[in-house]
Amino acid sequence: MNLNKQPFGETADAKPVELYTLTNTGGMQVKITTYGATVTSLMVPDRDGNPGDVVLGYDSLEAYSTRKEYFGCIAGRYANRIAGGKFSLHGTEYQLAANDGDNHLHGGIRGFDKVVWQAQGVEDDRGIGIKLDYLSPDGEEGYPGNLSISVLYTLTENNELRIDYFATTDKSTIVNLTHHSYFNLAGAGTGDILSHDLMINADRFTPVDKSLIPTGELRKVAGTPFDFTKPTAIGDRIDQDDEQLQIGGGYDHNFVLNKDAEGPCLAARAFEKKSGRTMEVYTTQPGVQFYSGNFMENNIAAKAGLLYHHRGGFCLETQHFPDSPNRPDFPSTVLEPESEYRHTTIYKFRN
Ligand code: GLA
Numbered sequence: 001m002n003l004n005k006q007p008f009g010e011t012a013d014a015k016p017v018e019l020y021t022l023t024n025t026g027g028m029q030v031k032i033t034t035y036g037a038t039v040t041s042l043m044v045p046d047r048d049g050n051p052g053d054v055v056l057g058y059d060s061l062e063a064y065s066t067r068k069e070y071f072g073c074i075a076g077r078y079a080n081r082i083a084g085g086k087f088s089l090h091g092t093e094y095q096l097a098a099n100d101g102d103n104h105l106h107g108g109i110r111g112f113d114k115v116v117w118q119a120q121g122v123e124d125d126r127g128i129g130i131k132l133d134y135l136s137p138d139g140e141e142g143y144p145g146n147l148s149i150s151v152l153y154t155l156t157e158n159n160e161l162r163i164d165y166f167a168t169t170d171k172s173t174i175v176n177l178t179h180h181s182y183f184n185l186a187g188a189g190t191g192d193i194l195s196h197d198l199m200i201n202a203d204r205f206t207p208v209d210k211s212l213i214p215t216g217e218l219r220k221v222a223g224t225p226f227d228f229t230k231p232t233a234i235g236d237r238i239d240q241d242d243e244q245l246q247i248g249g250g251y252d253h254n255f256v257l258n259k260d261a262e263g264p265c266l267a268a269r270a271f272e273k274k275s276g277r278t279m280e281v282y283t284t285q286p287g288v289q290f291y292s293g294n295f296m297e298n299n300i301a302a303k304a305g306l307l308y309h310h311r312g313g314f315c316l317e318t319q320h321f322p323d324s325p326n327r328p329d330f331p332s333t334v335l336e337p338e339s340e341y342r343h344t345t346i347y348k349f350r351n
Pocket of ligand 1: 068080212291
């Protein structure tokens with residue numbers, strides 16, 4: 001196990017940004033920058049033991065600060081969408097920044113993906129990690145309350161990238177944090193992800209309106225192209241004549257996870273034949289947004305001198321359901337000053 005720190009560059013306002021490299025003894029290595037608490041690279045061995053980078057990333061800090069794909073970041077204060085950027089809490093109405101048409105997306109104009117976090121190395125029984133802290137001030141992007149957040153990334157000796165999230169506030173607020181890596185288990189930049197087999201442990205999903213806001217219905221996946229209860233290639237049904245797929249330009253939907261225990265439960269499993277790599281996702285969260293990279297245009301300048309193309313990666317963003325602050329029937333995303341926000345998501349790799 002090993003941890004190494006290097007400069008990654010400077011932000012526009014001259015804040016130095018660092019890049020941490022964590023290596024385990026199972027052949028995995030992860031690089032995480034303090035800009036956006038972002039995973040920039042994740043090396044995982046294939047079936048022959050050859051390492052390959054399975055997450056998408058840009059070629060510069062400047063691209064991380066200007067582009068809209070949210071490669072590898074921590075999204076928040078509220079990951080995913082809030083309708084009209086509005087919600088009310090204990091009788092007060094709040095207006096958040098609108099950065100996706102009229103809606104609020106991934107924390108607003110300058111979300112947690114576009115701030116510099118404070119980092120420190122951590123080593124425990126599980127493996128080697130870094131803890132990233134950020135204090136989001138009262139009123140940032142329209143949110144109430146000073147929110148103190150810690151994200152602990154651990155690269156375990158069992159070939160897991162584990163993410164533990166903690167947050168506390170001094171005023172009632174809303175929180176929904178997620179990790180936004182785009183995966184391509186064949187290797188970032190090798191083509192689209194349509195031939196990956198995917199299983200999502202969800203009997204229901206939340207259909208959306210034209211601006212990708214849930215309608216409120218929890219619809220059964222059975223008999224629809226959203227049924228991933230058995231492993232199915234992502235591309236098998238993605239272009240079917242289905243209203244929900246047309247709205248998303250493919251998959252861009254929240255799945256309601258089947259839960260059988262309190263701790264992290266299996267949410268999804270992806271398998272890629274050529275490399276033999278499998279990724280399992282475990283989480284304490286009630287939902288996962290499966291996004292098939294539909295908004296990716298062709299020829300995105302990426303790390304290693306590569307160009308990425310449409311659907312060159314997929315995200316499994318563990319989260320609360322989109323627009324929960326306006327849906328009293330969805331699991332609550334309210335955080336009160338006397339309680340602590342705590343969630344865990346684990347991306348586990350096998351080869
Ligand atoms: C999320 C959203 C998508 C898109 C991406 C970023 O996954 O659900 O609609 O905005 O982030 O491009």
